[in-house]
Structures are given as structure tokens and as C-alpha cells.
Amino acid sequence: MSGTTEPGALALEEPAERNGREDRGRGIAAYLIGFGIALLLTAASFAVVMTDLVWGPAVPAAIVTLAVAQMGVHLVFFLHLTSGPDNSSNAVTVAFGTFVCLLVVFGSVWIMTHLSHAGPPHATAAGM
Amino acid sequence: MSAVPTPRRSEWAGPPAKDIVTAYGFWMFLIGDVIMFASFFAGYAVLAGGRAGGPGPADIIELPNVAVQTLCLLTSTLTCALAGVMAERRRMAWTQLWLLATGLLGVIFLALEIREFSHLIERGATPQRSAFLSGFFMLVGCHGVHVVAGILWLGTMMAQVAVRGPKAYVQRRLSAFMLYWHALDIVWVGLFSIVYIWGSIT
Missing domain, CATH: 1.10.287 (Helix Hairpins)
Structure with missing residues (x-):
């Protein structure tokens, strides 16, 4: 052909x-x-x-x-950062990085707020 | 690279160009750096309530100062991008001029931040005062240190542009620097929104 x-x-x-x-x-x-x-x-x-x-x-x-x-x-x-072919690796990296960042921030706030509610009254580590 | 025989379209199209590989590696570094900032953000968010009877965010934040800092950094992001455009067009004098503008705006940003920190320390709001202030200085200071590193890098890039001219490896390093500088501004967007703007009403 x-x-x-x-x-x-x-x-x-x-x-x-x-x-x-x-x-x-x-x-x-x-x-x-x-x-x-x-x-x-x-x-x-x-x-x-x-x-x-x-x-x-x-x-x-x-x-x-x-x-x-x-x-x-x-x-x-x-x-x-686009969805173009030369950018797909970058986009996946950014997506994963965003996931880790959200996990770190919200996970920390969530756990520490619970701890601070469950702990003794003088504990001050409260969320924002 | 040019000695590699060209494959058919359906097959492997050869290694990606070097500037794409360099940019990808630098993206990986930036993501790691941003995750480190996320950890400091998390620390700040957890500790923001721990004032130990000291000042809270609303007591120490001067929004007009932050507005000028934000304007400086945002404008420096534009001048940095313009330097990149001029480098691609091989107009190196313009590249240098825009890089210089970027650096000067970065220096003004830093000067304002140092002034803010020294005012706080004069008033006794030191990092040792409370958990909130430790988190605040750590987070904002870490960004400030990144700006210092960026300005030093910018200086070496201007020297390389002056001595080496628009060589391919100088262009690659310039584009990595631009990714770094833009990423710093993204971190600052999070900082001024969460720490300063939100803080000014808490």
C-alpha cells in the first residue's frame, strides 16, 4: 500500500x-x-x-x-499543563501529587481534631 | 540521536526530546517540593488554634502588606514567562531585561517579608511564643527560603545567558527555572489565601 x-x-x-x-x-x-x-x-x-x-x-x-x-x-x-500527548506524564504526576497533598492536609486535620476532642481539656491542637 | 533509524508510525517513535525529559524530571522534583509544603500547611492547620494566650492570625496579619507582596510575585511570574518567550525567540537582551525584572520583584517581595517578620519579632510574636506562631513562621519562612534560592538561581541563569548565549542547555535550564518560579507562585496562592486572607478573619 x-x-x-x-x-x-x-x-x-x-x-x-x-x-x-x-x-x-x-x-x-x-x-x-x-x-x-x-x-x-x-x-x-x-x-x-x-x-x-x-x-x-x-x-x-x-x-x-x-x-x-x-x-x-x-x-x-x-x-x-495541558492534556496534550507530551504532557500526559506531567499531568499524571500532578494528579498524584495533588492526591498526596490533599491526603496529608485533610488527613492531618481530621486526625488531630479528633485527638484534640478526645484528649484532656487543656489540649489545644484544634483545627482551623 | 539523529543516527537512530526512523521507525514506522505504529512503532516506537524514538526517545522523547531531551527538553521534555528534563522538564518531566523537574516536574517530579516540584511535586515532591509541593508535598513538603503540604506537610507544613497541615502542621499549620493543626497548630493554628494553639495560641498559648498569645496573638492569633487576625492580630498579626497586615493585609495591605500581603496585597503588595502578592502583586510583586504575580507580576514576577509574568516577567519570568516573558523572559522565556524572548529566549525562545533568541532575543537575549530582552531575556536578560525580563529576568532582571523578575529578580527585582522577588527582592521586593523578600524585603516586605523580612520587614513583616522583624515587626512581629519586635512585638514579641516570635516562633517560640506559641504553636500557632511556630507553624506560621515555618510555613511562610519555608516559602521565603525558596524565593531566596530562586533569586540565586536566577542570578546564575543571567550569568549563563550572558556568557553562553542561547545554547540548547541554557534554554533547558531556563525552562526549568521558569517551572520553579511559577510553582513558587502557586504555593504563594495557597499561602496568601489560607494563612493571610482566611487568617485575617479568624
Whole structure:
């Protein structure tokens, strides 16, 4: 079928040094967009506590949501974490790292809060 | 690498390019580093209630100071990315200029943090004062030490760009540095949100 295709033809299509890589010509515009979004999310985060726009009990949830959103913006716009073929290993690494981080933080808070409730009254290691 | 015979499309397409392998290895390091920060976050979250009669988060936090610090670090992330764009386009003078801006913003960030710490210590809010303050200084200080290391690395990168120019290995090291600097800003997002913004209302 494709008997006419010589081994070199493929190399011309996909030079070895571009092996499955995404386009490297990332424009300045994309960085400016990422910076703008991050700036807005930061400003929103400060506005949550400096004004009374957000209902009091919802403030912690709003802060955490804005922080997670901003981390996502940084990962995509500045660290170029995408679902592209050259990025799948990086994405899996980040997913596993996120899992370990959540396990460490929530596991510690959970266990130590329980301990502090079960312990003597002077124990002060309470969660936030 | 170019001596390797090109396989058919269905077969192994050869080793990934070196800059992809380097970036992957550096991602692994960054994940390990972030997990270390997660441990300090966990320690802080557990100890934040242990004030021992001393000041709490709301007593020691100055939000305007933190807002300026955040702006510095966020802008330095942009200038760092612009340095990367200029390096890819082989405009090394612009690369140096943006790297210098990144470093200066990092220095302003550090100066503000040192000023904050020295104010706290003057007022007796030292790490020894309470479990909360130990956790606070450990977590924020660890990030500060990372920024110091980043600025030193930035200095060596500027020297390499000046002496070696846009060589492939200089580009690889630059991109690793950029991953590091962006990751530091991600850690700072967690820090200013949880420790400072949330802390200012607790």
C-alpha cells in the first residue's frame, strides 16, 4: 500500500526533535490573559474579606474556591499543563501529587481534631 | 540521536526530546517540593488554634502588606514567562531585561517579608511564643527560603545567558527555572489565601 514511503519521509514530517511536542511558539498574548485572570481572582480573594459582599459563613468556601481556581489558571497558562500527548506524564504526576497533598492536609486535620476532642481539656491542637 | 533509524508510525517513535525529559524530571522534583509544603500547611492547620494566650492570625496579619507582596510575585511570574518567550525567540537582551525584572520583584517581595517578620519579632510574636506562631513562621519562612534560592538561581541563569548565549542547555535550564518560579507562585496562592486572607478573619 504505502510501499513507496521511504523511512526518511516520516522523519521529514516529524523531525525527531519535535517528537510529539506541542507548538512552542507560545504568544505573549496568552501570558497576558493568564496574568489578567490571576489578577482578577487575587483581587476577588482580597475583596471577599475586605468588603462584605460575601455572606459571612460562606467566606472560607469562597476563599478556597478562588485559590483553587487561581492555581488552575497558573498551571494552565504559566506551567503549560495541558492534556496534550507530551504532557500526559506531567499531568499524571500532578494528579498524584495533588492526591498526596490533599491526603496529608485533610488527613492531618481530621486526625488531630479528633485527638484534640478526645484528649484532656487543656489540649489545644484544634483545627482551623 | 539523529543516527537512530526512523521507525514506522505504529512503532516506537524514538526517545522523547531531551527538553521534555528534563522538564518531566523537574516536574517530579516540584511535586515532591509541593508535598513538603503540604506537610507544613497541615502542621499549620493543626497548630493554628494553639495560641498559648498569645496573638492569633487576625492580630498579626497586615493585609495591605500581603496585597503588595502578592502583586510583586504575580507580576514576577509574568516577567519570568516573558523572559522565556524572548529566549525562545533568541532575543537575549530582552531575556536578560525580563529576568532582571523578575529578580527585582522577588527582592521586593523578600524585603516586605523580612520587614513583616522583624515587626512581629519586635512585638514579641516570635516562633517560640506559641504553636500557632511556630507553624506560621515555618510555613511562610519555608516559602521565603525558596524565593531566596530562586533569586540565586536566577542570578546564575543571567550569568549563563550572558556568557553562553542561547545554547540548547541554557534554554533547558531556563525552562526549568521558569517551572520553579511559577510553582513558587502557586504555593504563594495557597499561602496568601489560607494563612493571610482566611487568617485575617479568624
